[in-house]
Amino acid sequence: MRIAFVSFETVHHRDGEANERLQTTAELLRDADHEVHVLCARWWDGEEPTFERDGITYHGLAPDLTSRRSFSLRLPITLRSLDPAVVHASAEPPTQVQWAGRGSALARAPLVVDWYDDGGSNDWHARRAASRPQRIVTPSQLVRTWVRELGADGDQVEVIPNPIDVDRIRSIDPGEPVDVVYARHLDDDANLESLLLGLAELRSREWSAVVLGDGPERGAYEALAEDLRIDDRVRFAGEVSLEERIATYRSAHVFAQTARRCVYPTELLWALACGCVGIVEYHADSSAHELVERLDRGFRVTSEQQLVDAISAAGGLERRDYDEQFERFDRDAVCDQYLESYREIRDGYELSF
Structure with a gap:
C-alpha cells in the first residue's frame, strides 16, 4: 500500500509531540513493508526535490518553513501524481488539511487526519479541518472530545494510541x-x-x-x-x-x-x-x-x-x-490498527464513486 503523509513541518525541522507521532506512524508502516512518502518543506541540504532516508521518501514542496503558500499550491497536484491509497495529513496547521483534501480528491484517495492537540484553537480553519476528512485519528479520548467539540462526526473519529516497543x-x-x-x-x-x-x-x-x-x-x-x-x-x-x-x-x-x-x-x-x-x-x-x-x-x-x-x-x-x-500497545499491534482503519475507509470511499 502506498501512503502519502502530509506535514509541512516534520521532526527533521523541529521536535514536537505531533511531529514525532506522525514520524512514528510513517516508520511503523515502512517497517510493515508499505511504501511511505512524506510531503513537507525541504529540510535536507541541496535543492533536490526528493530525498530518501531510512526507506521513507520525502518530497520537498517548499524550500523552507517560510514558504507555506508554495507548499499549499503544489500539494494537490503532487498527491495526484503519487496516486496513493491513502492520504494521511497532520492537523497542524489546520490550513494544510484543506489543501490535502483537495489533493486526496484529485487522487481519488480517502483523507485521514492525525489530530494530536487542539492547540487552543477554535477558529474557522480548525472547524473546517475537523469536518473535511473521511477519518480523524487521535491519541486519546480527551483529544477525541476536543475534535468533536470542533464539529467532527464522532463516528469518524478513532482513537489510536502512541506505540511502545x-x-x-x-x-x-x-x-x-x-x-x-x-x-x-x-x-x-x-x-x-x-x-x-x-x-x-x-x-x-x-x-x-x-x-x-x-x-x-x-x-x-x-x-x-x-x-x-x-x-x-x-x-x-x-x-x-x-x-x-x-x-x-x-x-x-x-x-x-x-x-x-x-x-x-x-x-x-x-x-x-x-x-x-x-x-x-x-x-x-x-x-x-x-x-x-x-x-x-x-x-x-x-x-x-x-x-x-x-x-x-x-x-x-x-x-x-x-x-x-x-x-496491545506494541508497535505491530498499533500498526495493525492503522492498516485496519485505512482499509475500512478505503472500502467505503471506493463505494462512494
Whole structure:
C-alpha cells in the first residue's frame, strides 16, 4: 500500500509531540513493508526535490518553513501524481488539511487526519479541518472530545494510541532499585510539586524517588525538595536516553503522573509496560487517567491526601519488571490498527464513486 503523509513541518525541522507521532506512524508502516512518502518543506541540504532516508521518501514542496503558500499550491497536484491509497495529513496547521483534501480528491484517495492537540484553537480553519476528512485519528479520548467539540462526526473519529516497543523493554536490564519515578519536561504544567508534597508527608517512611527530565522549572523543584527536607531522597537525573528511562522503569515500583496537561502519557505507558504501578492525578486537560482506569495496578487521585494514600497502598503490591497486558500497545499491534482503519475507509470511499 502506498501512503502519502502530509506535514509541512516534520521532526527533521523541529521536535514536537505531533511531529514525532506522525514520524512514528510513517516508520511503523515502512517497517510493515508499505511504501511511505512524506510531503513537507525541504529540510535536507541541496535543492533536490526528493530525498530518501531510512526507506521513507520525502518530497520537498517548499524550500523552507517560510514558504507555506508554495507548499499549499503544489500539494494537490503532487498527491495526484503519487496516486496513493491513502492520504494521511497532520492537523497542524489546520490550513494544510484543506489543501490535502483537495489533493486526496484529485487522487481519488480517502483523507485521514492525525489530530494530536487542539492547540487552543477554535477558529474557522480548525472547524473546517475537523469536518473535511473521511477519518480523524487521535491519541486519546480527551483529544477525541476536543475534535468533536470542533464539529467532527464522532463516528469518524478513532482513537489510536502512541506505540511502545515491548522487545526493546525486554532487551534492557533493570537499573538500580527505586520506589517512585516521575518523568516529564519540567515546565509550568509539570506539577511536580504535587508529588513532592505528597512524598514529604511520607518522610517518616523509607522511600527513594527519581525525577527524569529537565526544563525551566527544574531549579524551582529542586529548591522545593530542599525546603521540604526530602532532597536527600529525591534525585534529579535530568534528560536521559530512552534506554536509561526503560532501565529505571523496570527497576521502579511506582510511576507518578501529576502533570496538569498531557495529550498522551507516553512515558506512563512505557512505565506501566515495565511493571510499574501507575498513580495518576486527574486533570481536565490530561488523558493520563485513561490508561489506569479499570487497572488493578493503577490509581486515579484527585487530591494530595489521595496521592499520599495511593503511594502507601502501592507499597503493598508486588514489584514487577514487565507487564504483558500492555503488549496491545506494541508497535505491530498499533500498526495493525492503522492498516485496519485505512482499509475500512478505503472500502467505503471506493463505494462512494
